[in-house]
Amino acid sequence: MRCSGxxxxxxxxxxxxxxxWDLHKRECSALRRWAxxxxxxxxxxxxxxxxxxxxxxxxxxxxxxxxxxxxxxQAMQSHRKSIQSxxxxxxxxxxxxxxxxxxxxxYLGLSSPAELQEFGVTSAGxxxxxxxxxxxxxxxxxxxxxxxxxxxxSSLVALINHSCAPNAVVVFPRNDKSKGKKEPIxxxxxxxxxxxxxxxxxxxIDTTLPRSLRQEALKETYSFQCQCTLxxxxxxxxxxxxxAVWCPKSCGGMCPLPNEENQVSRCTKCRAAITDPLAVxxxxxxxxxxxxxxxxxxxxDYNKAKQLTINVIPILVSAGLTPSCHPFLALLKLHQSLxxxxxxxxxxxxxxxxxxxxxxxxxxxxxxxxxxGHPVRAxxxxxxxxxxxxxxxxxxxSSQPSLPQTNNAFPPSGPARVKIAYETLLQARKELVxxxxxxxxxxxxxxSIRDIxxxxxxxxxxxxxxxxxxxxxxxxxxxxGTSG
Ligand SMILES: C[S@@+](CC[C@H](N)C(=O)[O-])C[C@H]1O[C@@H](n2cnc3c(N)ncnc32)[C@H](O)[C@@H]1O
Numbered sequence: 001m002r003c004s005g006x007x008x009x010x011x012x013x014x015x016x017x018x019x020x021w022d023l024h025k026r027e028c029s030a031l032r033r034w035a036x037x038x039x040x041x042x043x044x045x046x047x048x049x050x051x052x053x054x055x056x057x058x059x060x061x062x063x064x065x066x067x068x069x070x071x072x073x074q075a076m077q078s079h080r081k082s083i084q085s086x087x088x089x090x091x092x093x094x095x096x097x098x099x100x101x102x103x104x105x106x107y108l109g110l111s112s113p114a115e116l117q118e119f120g121v122t123s124a125g126x127x128x129x130x131x132x133x134x135x136x137x138x139x140x141x142x143x144x145x146x147x148x149x150x151x152x153x154s155s156l157v158a159l160i161n162h163s164c165a166p167n168a169v170v171v172f173p174r175n176d177k178s179k180g181k182k183e184p185i186x187x188x189x190x191x192x193x194x195x196x197x198x199x200x201x202x203x204x205i206d207t208t209l210p211r212s213l214r215q216e217a218l219k220e221t222y223s224f225q226c227q228c229t230l231x232x233x234x235x236x237x238x239x240x241x242x243x244a245v246w247c248p249k250s251c252g253g254m255c256p257l258p259n260e261e262n263q264v265s266r267c268t269k270c271r272a273a274i275t276d277p278l279a280v281x282x283x284x285x286x287x288x289x290x291x292x293x294x295x296x297x298x299x300x301d302y303n304k305a306k307q308l309t310i311n312v313i314p315i316l317v318s319a320g321l322t323p324s325c326h327p328f329l330a331l332l333k334l335h336q337s338l339x340x341x342x343x344x345x346x347x348x349x350x351x352x353x354x355x356x357x358x359x360x361x362x363x364x365x366x367x368x369x370x371x372x373g374h375p376v377r378a379x380x381x382x383x384x385x386x387x388x389x390x391x392x393x394x395x396x397x398s399s400q401p402s403l404p405q406t407n408n409a410f411p412p413s414g415p416a417r418v419k420i421a422y423e424t425l426l427q428a429r430k431e432l433v434x435x436x437x438x439x440x441x442x443x444x445x446x447x448s449i450r451d452i453x454x455x456x457x458x459x460x461x462x463x464x465x466x467x468x469x470x471x472x473x474x475x476x477x478x479x480x481g482t483s484g
Contacts, residue, residue, distance in 0.1 A: 006031035008045055026058045027051070030107050048150045050103045053134055056153065057108065057119040065120035072155035078132040079223040080125060090220045097131050104131075136222055139170050141184060144436075144444035146171075146379050154186055163201035163228040164214055167194050170202050171375055173436040173443025189437045191373055201228075208369050208376075210242045210326050239268050241324035241368040245280055248272050248320065257284060257325060274320075283319030287312055287327040294334055302338065309335035323365030332362040336383075347393050356411045359384040373434025378442075381428035382449050388421035389452055415463045422456040425449050 001017055003009045005028040011017040017024075035044040046054075060070045087094040105113055113127060121127050137158035141150040157170060168191060172184030194200060205217045211231055218226050233240070243257040245265070253269025256262070258277035265274045274280060290312035297305040309331055321328040339355035363380045370377040392413060411417055429442055429449055436443030442450075 003028060005029075006035075008035070022062070023055060023058055027054060030054060030109060033109055034107055046103060046107050049100055049134065049138075050107050052138070052151050052153065053100070053104050053130070054107050056130075056134070057104070057116075057121075061119050070120060073133065073153075074120075076133040076137045076155060076158050078129040079136055080128045080132050082223040083128065083132060086219075086223070093220055097128065097135075100131050101127050139186070142172055144172065144174050144184070145382075146375060149184075152186060157186060157188060160188070160200055160202050162204045162218065162222065162224075162226065164203060164205075164207045164211075164226060164230040165228055166201045166203045166207070167191055167198070168200050168202050169375055169435060171436055171443065173440040173446075187437055187440065189375075189435065191371060191434065208242060208324075208326070208329055208366065210240065213326070241322060241365075242326050242329075244322045244325050245274065245320040246322055248274055254322060257321070280319045280321075283315050284321065284325075284327070287316050287321070287331060291327040291331050291334070294331070294338075298334065298338060302341070305334075306338045306342070309338060322368070323361040324368035325365075329362065329365040329369075332358050332365060333380075336362055340387075347390075349393050352387070352390060352393060353411055356384070356387045359387050360410065373431045375432075375435035378428055378431035378435045379445055381424060381431060382445050385421055385425035385428050385449065386452065388417055388424060389456060392417070415460070418456055418459055418463070422453065422460060425453050425456065429453065 001011045001014060003011070003017070003024065008031050009024060009027070011020065031045070034046055038044040045051075056073060060067075060073065063069045083094060083097060101113070105116070108116075108119075110116065113121075113124065116122075116127065121130060134153070137155075138151045138153050139157065140148050141152040142148055152172075160168070168188050171187050171189055173187055173189075174184060188200070188202070190200075204222060205214055207214065207230075209217070215226055215231065218224060239254050239256055241254070244254040245257055247253040247255060247267035247270060249267065249270055249272040251267060251270040251272070253267040255265040255267045255272075255274055258265040258274060258280055260281065263277040263281070265277060265280075266272065290308045294305040294308040297308070313328075313331060313335060316325075316328045316331070323329060323332060336355055336358040339351055339358065342351065343355075359380070363377070363384045366374075366377045366380050388411060411420065429446055432442030432446035432449070436446055441447055
């Protein structure tokens with residue numbers, strides 16, 4: 001149900017809308033005011049951060065500055081001091097905070113920050129604290145299949161510290177018990193057994209990124225230097241699949257991805273050296289640039305974004321980057337989602353198979369990095385299984401000129417494909433139950449693939465019976481010594 005006042009906010013039903021009205025009535029006028037002054041249609045709705053901060057401030061105002069709720073928000077960690085001291089290192093962060101401060105004043109319909117007093121914000125420092133608390137303690141609100149939807153704040157969950165090798169995850173799975181209710185509910189799910197007194201740790205950032213990018217993101221947004229087991233792994237103790245290249249002698253081992261400082265790189269298994277490290281460094285740089293451009297273009301210029309991924313993936317393959325290596329892993333994911341978004345009723349076998357190959361490589365890359373049951377890995381496996389389970393399109397005469405012509409043996413056709421789809425979905429379900437919680441039956445994705453598994457089981461059963469029937473139809477060899 002859409003709010004007829006602002007026409008921007010949607011509810012799952014009447015009662016949901018009624019429950020929110022106390023808060024939404026103020027939001028509703030703020031949204032209308034904002035839309036009226038917006039210079040263009042795409043700026044007619046404020047950012048998620050502004051909208052969420054607005055809701056927090058109206059809540060503080062209506063519950064009172066000294067209410068438990070307001071105190072919990074005020075108790076969340078702020079980095080006011082480090083934002084100021086690191087402004088030279090991260091000027092964009094300071095700029096983002098300032099921009100947010102201006103936007104929130106404008107959104108609330110105030111003429112100056114001084115009017116924020118009625119919301120418990122009595123000085124410029126308070127305003128910086130509020131924004132810093134918000135940035136440091138919010139979690140991405142995601143759909144049950146991990147698509148980002150917005151932001152969420154929980155003062156309890158905000159107590160959890162970060163690790164790049166977390167033992168728990170924050171998900172919004174929706175469970176059967178939330179019948180009728182469509183709003184996502186934040187869950188902390190343990191990825192493995194956590195001992196009494198052991199700290200619960202979640203990851204604030206994308207842990208498929210290499211160490212330097214993770215450290216940069218954590219420093220910039222959360223103002224700390226990560227010293228988790230993954231970041232502190234002593235050099236020489238193993239290879240990080242996020243920065244790895246296949247052995248040049250194809251022994252099955254891997255070499256560390258060379259970089260400007262460390263150009264000499266050898267296979268950790270057979271010690272063979274990469275002969276042209278500069279070519280590998282160059283390929284990785286081209287990959288990073290293409291990833292940035294294609295990510296920005298994916299919604300505005302689909303064809304250009306797809307062409308970029310099509311052009312750059314073969315460069316990374318020939319440079320020997322493993323599917324788990326940055327930026328290859330991210331490009332595989334983007335390539336897959338661009339192909340899937342082009343699916344239509346007249347889907348061609350070439351496009352479908354190309355999407356399956358990208359998805360299979362992406363899943364393999366994730367499996368080398370993330371633990372079994374990590375929701376990101378589980379959802380990727382479910383996507384692969386679902387793609388494999390798509391009915392194979394009838395052959396068409398028009399070939400797809402944009403895709404490089406390959407002579408791939410994967411994915412197979414017919415019963416072999418159904419069997420891989422079935423096995424992939426079984427594994428996906430096992431992992432979804434871990435990542436989204438057993439009590440949630442693997443969340444919405446876990447429940448949705450259960451039905452596909454059952455139908456594939458039937459299909460495979462039909463095939464097996466079909467083969468058995470066909471075999472039984474073959475006239476049996478006459479036993480030795482008999483005639484006829
Ligand atoms: C969501 S809060 C976590 C709870 C916070 N430690 C507290 O006591 O309220 C995020 C902030 O906690 C700190 N933090 C989280 N994980 C950390 C870690 N692994 N090492 C150091 N500081 C960390 C950082 O200051 C970060 O900005």
